[in-house]
Amino acid sequence: MRVLAAMSGGVDSAVAAARAKDAGYDVTGVHLALARNPQTYRTGARGCCTLEDSRDARRAADVIGIPFYVWDMAEQFHADVVDDFVAEYAAGRTPNPCLRCNEKIKFAAVLDRAVALGFDAVVTGHHARLGADGLLRRSVDLAKDQSYVLAVLTRVQLDRAVFPLGDSTKAQVRAEAAERGLAVADKPDSHDICFIADGDTRGFLARQLGEEPGDIVDAHSGAVLGQHRGAYAYTVGQRKGLDLRVPAPDGRPRYVLSITPKTNTVTVGPREDLAVDTVTATRPIWHGAATPVACDVQLRAHGEVVAAEVTVAGGELTARLREPARGVAAGQAIVAYRPDPAGDIVLGSATITAGLSSDADVPAAGSSSAAGVAVAGPSSVADVPAAGSGAAAGA
Known part of the structure; x- marks a missing residue:
């Protein structure tokens, strides 16, 4: 069976390609060039979008002994992942860029091109398993499990996917890479959004969307408690970094309950209102x-x-x-x-x-109705892991 191994330049995808070859597949490696300008993306072994990563992937392919190519998919990645990321935040939602990349790039555009070129499947280094029944399962390494960001795949896409690492822990993968002589054995995992060079998601969004000052209001009284410079910088559940000028009467901390882009309002309240x-x-x-x-x-x-x-x-x-x-x-x-x-x-x-x-006692954010309070809003960079954090490794 002819398979295309997506090689990000990291240790997971390198070992996945090597295992696929050992399993008897006819393997060709491909690195996806996703950055319009690689110098503006992460450097220093940070992800899947740099010139360094491309070179690491090529060296790994040479050690494994498989053909290797680079596919320029920068424009499609920008449209389907980066632009979508910004648009979702602007609409008051929290995008997961790694999930979107799997859906739109690795298992749509790449798979479609691979099939057109005569390949039977795509191999990736994701930590997940496909059982003999074809069902997607969690990895044995629950700390590295990536089934969450693969759950968006359709049955047709899963039928043409190969995940060789699902039965191994990350420590085992690194040890195997060292035994195989792969230079990426000790390369750090990527934990940040690959297309935000400095890791400052708030700053990235501000540059894309501009500053839009608005009110931070109390969910129960409607009183204005402070100001923000862009609602996209907040997340439901966030406690720190709110810069509220009016303390709560009971002295307890307030949390972000909702974001309302239409009125550019961030609504806050007690922790129990998050439930x-x-x-x-x-x-x-x-x-x-x-x-x-x-x-x-x-x-x-x-x-x-x-x-x-x-x-x-x-x-x-x-x-x-x-x-x-x-x-x-x-x-x-x-x-x-x-x-x-x-x-x-x-x-x-x-x-x-x-x-x-x-709970009928919980007031709806931005509404006088108490029933069915919606407490969903865009994610932030301040208090919670960035959306998709840690999901890029293994591609």
Whole structure:
């Protein structure tokens, strides 16, 4: 079987390509040049978009003994990932750029081109497993598991995917790379958004969207508590960096409850107001049986898992949580898992539109209605991991 190995220049994709060759596949390596100007993207072994990464990938291919090419996909990456990232923040949602890159670039554009060139599948270094039944499962290394950012893949795409690393820990992958003589064995993982050179997401968005001062208001009284310079710099659940000028009467900290782009307002309140027990989502990709189904759901990359009952109908997914969750952000993915002794199975995913609370005492952000408060908004760089953080490694 002819396979195309996507080689980012990191240790995961190098070992994945080597294992594919050992398994008897006819392997060709390809590095995706994703930066319009590589000098403006990360350097120093930081990700998948630099000249250094391209050279590391080429050296790895030479050691493995496979043909190697570089594909320039910078324009499509900018349109489908970078522009989408900015537009989503402007619309008050939290994009996950690594998820979008997997969906639009690695398993759409790259796979389509690979099939057109006569390849049968694409190999990547993602830490996830495909069982003999073709179902996507978590990696054995739960700390490195990337099934969350792969759950957006369709059945057709999964049928043409190969993930050789899902049965290994990251430590085992590094040890194997050293044994194979791969220079990337000790190369650091990428943990940041690859197209933000300095890691300053707030500054990047400000340059793209401009400063837009607005009010920070109290969810219960409606009083203006402070000012912001751009609502995109805040996230649901954020506590630090709010610069509120009016302390809470009870002295407790306030948290961001919602972002309203239409009025350019950030709404804050006590921690208990963050709790939601229902999550709604759109554009579901569902591999499981008929719903409703009892399962576990993950609401953000590397986030906690919550038991829920999930229903998919009419192009929408609804998850009723058994225990309340906090910090649910529109634009992130909700991924449903079925616990399984052989590794949790991905049932499907969808894009979160809102987190809702059935607590009638919780006021809706920006609304006089208390029922069904939506507490979803854009992610920030201040208090929580950047959207997609840590998901780039292994591509």
